[in-house]
Amino acid sequence: MSASLEKGIHALKEVIDAPIASYFESCVHCGLCAEACLFYTETGDPKYTPIHKVEPLRRVYEQEYTLLGRLKKAVGLSKPVTDAELDQWQELVYDSCTMCGRCSLVCPVGNDIVYMIRKFREGMAVSGHVPDGIRSATKRTVEIGGPMGLKWPAVANVLRKAEESTGLTIPVDKEGSDYLVLLSSMEIVNYPEYIEALAKIFHKAGISFTLASDAFEATNAGIQIGNSDLAKVIVSRIVDAAERLKVKYVLSPECGHAYMAIRWEGPNLIGRPFGFEVVHVLELLDELRQKGVLKMKDKLKDPLILHDPCQIVRRGGVLQAPEPLIQQVAENYIPIADKQKWNWCCGGGGGASAIHTEEAEALRAKVFRIKKRQLEEAGVNTMVTFCANCRITIEEGLDHYEMNTKLLGLTELLAEHMED
Amino acid sequence: MQGPLIDTLARQGITRRTFLKYCATLASMMALPPAAGRAMAEAMAAARRPSVIWLPFQECTGCTESITRSHSPTLEGMIFDMISLDYQETLMAAAGHQAEEARHAAMKDNAGKYLLVVDGSIPLGLDGAYSCIGGRSNVDILKEAAEGAAAIVAMGSCASFGGIPKANPNPTGAVSVSDIIKDKPIVNIPGCPPIPVVMTGVLAHYLTFGSLPELDEKGRPKAFFGETIHDRCYRRPFYDQGKFAKTFDDEGARQGWCLFELGCKGPVTYNACATVKWNGGTSWPVESGHGCLGCSEPDFWDAGGFYKALSVPADPLKIAAAAAVAGAVAGVAVSFANRAKKNTAKQTHEPITVDDLEK
């Protein structure tokens, strides 16, 4: 078994639906989506125009599902999609699209372009046109359990350290808990403070929680690469664990696409609604804040801006929680013009940060200028966000431009300033 | 009989000043400079009367009526005093062979100089047998008479464009003068009937300048057919304001609003009715409350109904229902094909494993 063009076309035939058809038929080539895409605004290269990134998908739609398209194909007016073409598009579909969904917000005819990209990736994945970085991350997630190849003993180790430093117990595989806490590999490896913060907050609020030794990983490279079968394998682990442990809630970590995978794609991948609720950590925190449980002992004085991760806010719908939370802990929060659902992507979402080719990295650095500009315009040296992947991408960007900006995670920030 | 025209007029009690005044007005109507009125008067007053042969073919005599019943016989009628009308079946006293002889004599005496006026269309069906005079078909007579004519005036829509006889299905194979005669100057004076002053204007011009007036691409004198009825219509402001009579007896009709919606063909009809009017300037169709029929345009009879507004399709939605059904059927058929295709794709889905990601 191996990837092939036929499989790709076959997959596209499966996923093309009425919205895709309606979107393609509506496009008037106005190019306004380009103005909403950081890959275009920062490079000025028209090939990064979002709707252009799904051009092969349009051709397949036209050739397979429209009468005129079939006729055109039959008489040779419309050339079939080729491997070479898809290879050319790989860069456009993965390297230069973070599935941030900003284009879907501006399209005047209402096209949800990111919806189209997500479907197009189904074809790209099985036709073999995926960046190695994402492919290997997917393989590791399916075969080992996480995109970084992290195994439970290592996680257990981190948890033990967190228990030591907080003096709190972190339950594992405890049946009947309120919350099943998920983590992302990046958090475990790069930001273990997140786990400590969470333990403190749960303890304070008196909420029972547990981790699952066979489903600690929330990230889902399957949806980034764009394969529902693999995404289903990955998400099923969480569903199985949550049902086995009989939890009421599954807590999604800060990580953006993990939330997308479990909260919005999950039930559709396994083909049935969940018997539990999926909650993003910020939603829980905001609920606690409203209940008065989340009290601060002091506030951060530094002026700062917030980076709203695309998959959590614009595409995930966690619109209201972040601002009250940051105001809870920061004295000088400066709202920026393009905030909330209008935020600009960090440049590393949708699996892009897993692509480590020279070109991809150079492109990421280039488009990071939009974040740089936001920082400079606000005149601040501190940025807060709530997505592990955004944090890594932004750190890289800050390094690249040698900026001495402080980047903080919202949950940790809250834990740090919380009343003991 | 062949003395200067002014003497003839004087004998009829028409003074020189009356004639001058008439020529001034005629020149004005023909959009000639004011000085031309005087030139016209002088030229015509002194003119020797040209021979005119008037051939009626497949016609209703309405054109002759229009000319001879014009309201001020002393004025429009003057034109008959300016010419020597050597043959006109309706008007001439002679009949039968006598009349035919008069025509032949005039043609012979004035060869190359006479003016030929034609009213009625010419049927070509059955070798022209649909209309014969003295046993000869109209087309034969026309060809023979045209041979020696200096110029031809096609009076009325039938002679100009074929008119009502040519209307679908045109059983007699009727055609216009210009369909048959190609080598003579022809003036078309369309209208059903034509406006008398156009006829007199053309004759006056011919008598004065020895040539035909400036014609448009349809052979009509530009002076009278240069603008549409709609352009010169006194109801035009209502059109511009969007005020339309919806029926012939509604408030809009009583208020004299635009008749566009009632099928007025004014916007596509080139004629001078709106300015010259009829019956000595008394009124004209639109002023009397009825839309223009477009009678001076080619094929006006078949132009989609007199009471259908111009912007309205002649036969709305004739095939629309059938087309809609066909579209729906095609759509449903494509839908079924598409759904079957998509379902097949889904059913033949082979689960993907990580190994499948490699090429």
Add this chain to the structure above:
Amino acid sequence: MSLDAIPIHVINPPPGEPGLTGNAPPLLRELSELVKRLLASGETSAIDLSALPLTPADLDWLRERLGEGEINVTLQANGESTLNETACSGIWWVTHHNEQGAVTSQFIEVAFVPELVKAHPQDVQIGQEYLELLISDL
């Protein structure tokens, strides 16, 4: 039954009738040129008012500006014609009506005497002959 009982009445001219178009003032300049020519060479000329895009308001404006002169000639020939001198001598306002009283044409004539007023030599001849006849009858 009076005329008013008929429900149909034509309102003429219709409302929204165009007012001044601005086409009249240039005519004054043209007239000035024509008068100069009349003085210089004796050449007469005329402007055909019905050939120009003038509204009734324009005509009123022009008529009012040109004013009334001393001579008003009325001609009865197939309807009335009026030849009125304006306040500018040499400029005549000429209106022809038909027998029904409708205006058939309208001119401004620049001449010492309007052409139509002058008797034609042939007509004078005929007058002379008639005069002779009268004398011979004495």
Add this chain to the structure above:
Amino acid sequence: MNELQFLTWVRGPGLDIAVGIFLLGVLWRLFEIYSLGRKKDLAAPRQRSGASGLHTVFRRSLAPPGMLKRSPVSYIGGYIFHIGLAIVVFGFAPHILLIKNLTGLSWPGLPSQFIDLAAVVTMAAMVVVLVDRITKPAKRFLSTFEDWFTWAVTFLPVLTGWMAVQHLLLPYTTMLALHILSVEILLVVLPFTKLFHAFTLFGSRWYNGRVNAHKGVPV
């Protein structure tokens, strides 16, 4: 064929054929597009979708924050020419009469001087939009023959209609016939080109609105 015959043809058989192809095309395309269906979203909605699709249909008619500044010509030019077209198409008395004849619906017309102005402004906006398409890199990059073609097909009816009313270039009858013919061409190509967005835009906005409202994001 003389111009009155031409006019008679375009407002007779020509229009029948054009309206027929238009209706056929629209129905066929709508079935073709929307019969593909979509899967029910099984994720628990953040909120009930309610009229969110409808909201998006209306909301998308307004420029999103910041976008007006980024692409003023697209928005202002686009607004002017779309609104201008609507005014000219639905406000001109003869057009209303046509619609009334076809559908039985009618409403008062606008003064023809206003329609005239609207037509000129619409054409100016369309030319500006065309220039924008030629000069803006993203637009030019996306443009295919269809984009230029549909522009022309949309522009010609306005131009010929305006020229007919203004008596420019050709006699009114010929121009009117050309005007109707150009509209017929527009009707014929509409269902089969990007001009079909006039119909699918509602579906697209609605889908987008529903899909995102399910997740609690007003788009």
